[in-house]
Structure formats: C-alpha cells, structure tokens
Amino acid sequence: MKPAAFVYHAPRTLEAALALLAEVAPQDGRILAGGQSLVPAMAFRLARPTHLVDINGVAGLDRLVLDGGVLSVGALVRHAAFHKADAKFGALGALLADVVHNIAHYPIRTRGTMCGSLAHADPASEWCLTAVTLGAEMVAHSAKGARRIAAADYFQGIMQTALEPDELLAEVRLPLLPEGAKHGFYEFNRRAGDFAIGMALVTYQVKGGKIAEARVGIGGIEGAPRRIAEAEAALNGQAPGKAAFEAAGQATAAVVDPIEDAQTPAAYRRDLAATVVTRALERAAI
Amino acid sequence: MSDTVAITLNINGEDHRVSVEARRTLADTIREDCGKTGTHIGCEHGVCGSCTVIIDGEPMRSCLMFAVQADGRKIRTVEGLAKGDELHPLQRAFIDNHGLQCGFCTPGFLMLATAVLEKEPDIADGDLLDALSSNLCRCTGYQNIIKAVRQAAIEMRGPRK
Ligand SMILES: Cc1cc2nc3c(=O)[nH]c(=O)nc-3n(C[C@H](O)[C@H](O)[C@H](O)COP(=O)(O)OP(=O)(O)OC[C@H]3O[C@@H](n4cnc5c(N)ncnc54)[C@H](O)[C@@H]3O)c2cc1C
Ligand code: FES
Ligand code: FES
Numbered sequence: 001m002k003p004a005a006f007v008y009h010a011p012r013t014l015e016a017a018l019a020l021l022a023e024v025a026p027q028d029g030r031i032l033a034g035g036q037s038l039v040p041a042m043a044f045r046l047a048r049p050t051h052l053v054d055i056n057g058v059a060g061l062d063r064l065v066l067d068g069g070v071l072s073v074g075a076l077v078r079h080a081a082f083h084k085a086d087a088k089f090g091a092l093g094a095l096l097a098d099v100v101h102n103i104a105h106y107p108i109r110t111r112g113t114m115c116g117s118l119a120h121a122d123p124a125s126e127w128c129l130t131a132v133t134l135g136a137e138m139v140a141h142s143a144k145g146a147r148r149i150a151a152a153d154y155f156q157g158i159m160q161t162a163l164e165p166d167e168l169l170a171e172v173r174l175p176l177l178p179e180g181a182k183h184g185f186y187e188f189n190r191r192a193g194d195f196a197i198g199m200a201l202v203t204y205q206v207k208g209g210k211i212a213e214a215r216v217g218i219g220g221i222e223g224a225p226r227r228i229a230e231a232e233a234a235l236n237g238q239a240p241g242k243a244a245f246e247a248a249g250q251a252t253a254a255v256v257d258p259i260e261d262a263q264t265p266a267a268y269r270r271d272l273a274a275t276v277v278t279r280a281l282e283r284a285a286i
Numbered sequence: 287m288s289d290t291v292a293i294t295l296n297i298n299g300e301d302h303r304v305s306v307e308a309r310r311t312l313a314d315t316i317r318e319d320c321g322k323t324g325t326h327i328g329c330e331h332g333v334c335g336s337c338t339v340i341i342d343g344e345p346m347r348s349c350l351m352f353a354v355q356a357d358g359r360k361i362r363t364v365e366g367l368a369k370g371d372e373l374h375p376l377q378r379a380f381i382d383n384h385g386l387q388c389g390f391c392t393p394g395f396l397m398l399a400t401a402v403l404e405k406e407p408d409i410a411d412g413d414l415l416d417a418l419s420s421n422l423c424r425c426t427g428y429q430n431i432i433k434a435v436r437q438a439a440i441e442m443r444g445p446r447k
Contacts, residue, residue: 001330008291008308008354039311039350040331052308054355080344105420107338107345107398192419 003042024051034112079109124220133217184284196220198272249274298366315353335421345401364393385434387425
C-alpha cells in the first residue's frame with residue numbers, strides 16, 4: 001500500500017531538528033532516519049505520522065568516534081559502517097562485525113541506522129541486544145536539553161523505550177571490551193535476514209583458567225532484550241567448556257518469560273533460549 | 287490532494303524535474319513520473335528487493351525512500367547498465383547462465399550485484415552470497431543467479447596484474 005500524507009521537514013542542524021520535533025511531536029510527528037522500519041510501517045498504514053522530521057541532512061550526526069574507552073555512534077551511522085571489523089575498536093569492532101551481518105540485508109544495512117534500531121526497539125533487534133549486553137548509554141536530546149539513559153533503564157517492552165516523543169537519540173555510547181575479552185553471538189531464524197526468533201550475545205574473560213565477568217544477553221525471546229544474571233552466575237568461576245555452557249543455557253530457560261506469536265509458542269522460545277545461549281558461548285570459546 | 291514539492295531526480299545522468307507529494311516513494315516516482323519502468327515494485331515494504339536502485343554508489347530499496355529524499359542525488363537504474371547496444375557484463379552473464387526466467391526480479395538483482403561488485407571487486411564468496419540473499423526470486427532457485435554473478439565478477443575484475 002501507499003503511505004498516508006504527511007508534511008515533510010528536512011532540517012540542517014540539530015537545533016532546528018529539535019525545535020521542529022518539539023512542535024510536531026504532540027501531533028504524532030516523528031523522526032525519519034534510515035526509514036527501513038518506519039516506511040514499511042507507513043506503507044501498511046500501521047503508522048500514520050502527520051509530520052516527518054528527516055534527519056538525514058543534519059550536520060554532525062554521522063560521527064563514529066572513539067571517546068576514551070567508549071565508541072560513540074551518531075544517529076546517522078548506518079548499519080553498514082560495521083560490516084568490516086575496525087581494528088581501532090579492538091574486540092568491540094569484531095563483535096559488531098559478527099552481529100551486523102544478521103541484521104536484515106545488505107541494501108537495508110546501507111540505509112538503516114543503529115540509533116534508529118534502538119529507537120524502534122523491536123524485541124528481535126540485534127543492536128538492542130548488543131546495547132543491553134554491553135551496557136551502552138543512550139544520549140537523548142530535546143529542545144529542553146540532553147540526558148543520558150543507561151541501557152538497563154532504556155528498554156521497557158515491545159517497541160517501548162524511555163525516549164520521550166520530542167527526544168532525538170543523537171548518540172549511543174558503547175563501552176570497548178577489555179583486552180582479551182571473548183565474545184560470541186548466535187541467532188536462530190528460518191531465513192537469512194529475517195528477524196531473530198531467538199538470539200544470544202555473550203562476552204567473558206578467562207582468568208586463571210576460569211570464566212570471569214560473564215555477560216549473557218538474550219533477544220527475540222522476551223518483549224525486550226535483557227541480561228540474564230542467573231546464567232552469568234552459572235558461568236563465573238567455572239572452567240569454560242560444555243558443562244558450564246549448558247548450565248548457563250538451562251539457567252536462562254528457567255527464568256525467561258517468552259513472548260508468543262502465531263508461528264512460535266512460548267514453550268518453543270523457552271527451549272530456544274537455552275540453545276542460543278549455549279551456542280553463543282561455544283562460539284566465544286573458539 | 288496535499289501539497290507537492292518540486293524536485294530534480296538525476297537518473298542515469300539525466301535530470302528529471304518532477305513535482306511530487308512528500309509521501310510518494312522513490313520507486314513510484316522513478317516509474318510513474320520519470321517513465322523508467324525497468325525498476326520493479328514487488329512488495330512495497332522492503333522484503334523482496336525488486337525495487338533496488340543505486341544511489342550515490344550504494345544499493346538501496348527505492349520503495350523505502352521518499353522521492354523528496356533523493357532530490358539532487360545520483361540514481362542509477364537498470365536502464366543505465368547497457369552502453370548503447372552493448373550489454374553490461376552482468377546482463378550478459380545472466381543470459382549465459384539462465385539467471386532469469388520471468389525476469390521480474392532481474393532489475394533488482396542486477397542493480398544489487400552491480401553496486402556490490404563496483405564497491406568491492408574482490409569480494410569474498412561468502413560475502414557475495416550474503417549480499418545476494420537480499421533479494422527474492424520466485425523462479426530460478428537462485429543457483430543460476432549466483433553462477434551469473436560469479437562469472438561477471440571475474441570479468442569485471444579484469445585481467446590480474
Ligand atoms: C526486510 C527487512 C528486514 C529487517 N530485518 C531486521 C533484522 O533482522 N534485525 C533488525 O534489527 N532490524 C531489521 N530491520 C529493520 C532495520 O534494521 C531498520 O533499519 C531499523 O529497525 C530502524 O532504523 P532506521 O534508521 O531505518 O529507522 P527509521 O525506520 O527511520 O525509524 C524507526 C523508528 O525510530 C524512530 N527514530 C529513528 N531514528 C531516531 C532517533 N535518532 N531518535 C529518535 N527516534 C528515532 C522513528 O521515528 C521511527 O519511529 C529490517 C527491515 C526490513 C525492511
Ligand atoms: S518493492 Fe521494494 S523491496 Fe519489495
Ligand atoms: S526470474 Fe521470475 S522472479 Fe526471478
């Protein structure tokens with residue numbers, strides 16, 4: 001179908017974009033970034049925004065820079081920016097390159113943005129899982145000022161975030177991984193490029209032959225991605241290997257509250273949670 | 287009717303001055319307002335890839351972009367691939383390898399593969415397969431499309447130095 005009519009704005013500065021957003025947000029005015037989620041929703045008439053504030057021409061939002069121990073990703077940095085692991089970003093660059101190939105398809109990744117994914121907050125978004133697992137920080141700007149939101153407080157449910165309608169997510173800040181950290185990502189879906197039915201992202205270190213500082217995140221299983229403290233507890237202090245990895249998988253399945261859809265019952269996603277966590281851990285160990 | 291905006295689309299080097307509503311997709315504008323019907327529309331929500339065009343060197347879904355967003359940018363469509371009577375290496379490879387049957391998906395695959403191979407002539411085979419998995423074909427079963435693109439990739443790379 002065809003999108004419904006809207007008024008189009010193309011501001012050139014962040015200030016102008018925020019002023020426009022303050023004005024049109026109360027009438028369901030929205031930001032247009034890559035358009036790879038919003039435009040399909042408009043074509044289905046699931047979304048009928050009255051105004052679109054296109055941020056693609058806003059200067060300065062395409063910054064991708066190291067800032068101390070943090071990778072700062074601006075609102076116009078496209079998924080495709082992470083196709084090749086950037087050595088400057090260390091193990092984080094390799095992690096992002098592993099994850100990005102699971103997001104949609106090449107021509108969608110040349111246009112869609114990491115911040116757009118975080119604003120859209122699909123339960124099966126790979127970047128949302130990444131932000132939660134690594135403990136990212138979101139930097140939201142509005143005409144009233146700027147604030148930082150921790151990932152743990154940011155994701156609130158299916159397509160629900162802490163962002164206010166008049167806020168623009170200008171930047172996401174991803175902490176670099178410590179030297180020697182291992183990471184593993186595993187996603188299950190039926191066709192290449194589809195949204196995940198279930199996925200897991202893990203990082204850990206090995207100190208004196210034992211797992212330390214384990215992070216286990218799951219996505220696509222519940223309404224929003226989250227870290228599983230029980231799985232992390234099952235790993236820390238154990239030797240990396242089959243026994244610990246399977247225990248972490250089982251610990252995850254025991255505590256998740258899976259979403260259900262027409263194709264996939266909750267019980268299936270619960271089993272899948274164990275499998276994706278165990279496999280992500282196995283990948284990290286290679 | 288809501289208001290229209292005057293824009294200039296540069297398609298295959300030629301300027302098209304058109305007036306469109308903001309909600310008009312680039313795909314519809316290329317076809318209906320500029321008369322370039324080689325770009326096909328399958329699903330209108332980003333899943334099939336038949337609308338793929340190249341914008342400033344990047345392959346993109348033209349159904350997921352509004353025409354006003356492409357104002358002044360360089361757009362390439364399937365009509366721009368051949369030079370006069372001489373087909374592009376990818377077009378010839380699709381014929382040689384039986385890479386099409388009904389042909390509906392073909393313009394999208396050609397533009398996708400053109401952009402990917404121009405950006406990355408030495409692309410690893412796994413990355414090429416990843417890129418080609420972007421588009422849907424209901425006829426060929428994909429194997430002949432993959433063969434065609436691999437053949438054209440060798441030709442486009444030219445003789446080894
Ligand atoms: C066929 C297909 C398959 C896909 N598969 C996947 C997949 O497997 N995994 C996945 O994660 N995604 C997938 N996507 C979605 C894609 O990754 C989108 O790019 C992403 O979800 C949204 O980013 P965007 O920049 O395109 O945002 P847009 O579509 O422009 O915006 C999405 C929403 O976020 C808001 N928004 C955007 N940017 C900001 C900002 N900076 N601040 C505040 N609000 C903002 C918009 O107002 C809108 O409500 C798929 C899309 C398609 C078409
Ligand atoms: S018509 Fe654009 S992706 Fe299907
Ligand atoms: S040749 Fe018919 S859809 Fe591909």
